[in-house]
Amino acid sequence: MSKKILLLEDDKLLAQTLQDLLVSECYDVTLVTSGNAAIDETYENRFDLYVFDINVPDMNGLELLESLRDADDKTQTIFISALVDLESISKAFKIGAQDYLKKPFFPEELLIRVNAKLASKSSNITYNSLEYNPQSKLLRKNGRALSLGETQEKLFDMFIQNIGQVLDRDILMECLEKPSPTALRVAITKLKRTTGLDIKNLRGIGYIIE
Incomplete structure (x- = not known):
């Protein structure tokens, strides 16, 4: 069964590029463009991995993950963000992220990290x-x-x-x-x-x- 990924990214071009790449590697990817849409998806589905941008509409990625962790959702999470200040990076890990990828990045770099996170869950x-x-x-x-x-x-x-x-x-x-x-x-x-x-x-x- 394909591993399920929830991708939160409001840059349409980047989102489509990442989704296409992950799907080509046989991942089941649900794409959303706002924090509220991401929350709705987590209520209705179980995912193996979250990939969240931070600066997105409604609710930013940090607030989103914090609310999920408060609800005892321990799904592994990778942040992708243009925010490179230590405060943002620090908060991301404090609230329970497993990885933080700074924009701009090669899409293949995200794929490497996704593969590592999902492979490590089962072996x-x-x-x-x-x-x-x-x-x-x-x-x-x-x-x-x-x-x-x-x-x-x-x-x-x-x-x-x-x-x-x-x-x-x-x-x-x-x-x-x-x-x-x-x-x-x-x-x-x-x-x-x-x-x-x-x-x-x-x-x-x-x-x-x-």
Whole structure:
């Protein structure tokens, strides 16, 4: 059965491009152009993934996701937005988004992230000696359970579900209790030592594991 995606985007050209691409990959895509229309769809249908723009009519994407989370809707969510300020990005993750893609972007980049999110729901992720279940958050190293602290767990989850993708430093800092570039470097160094993740620092861009 095709995975169901609710796409909220009021730019008609971009919306049609994204819908066509996702449908070509055998996803079942419902397209809406306003926050209220998105709410109506979530009442009537169950989706495997939400892809929400933020600046849309009626109710913006952040308000929409916040109301869905308040209603105990835990559907994975990717934001696509021209808003690149840290406050917007920070709020997106605080209210429960799993990813944030800054406009402009190549449509294929969204497809990569959609594939990663939906594939991770149904299977474990393996990386060298690590095996991770994104739903239960159970991590094993060489077959033995490995426990991480809250900050390390958030960073690990973000890295392991985005292998091969550059993660913006500002987004990663939202995993920290007291965000700063220094605290992020320390946390990533500790994470590398604990898990063996091969995390590379792309100066001025972000971090990536390959």
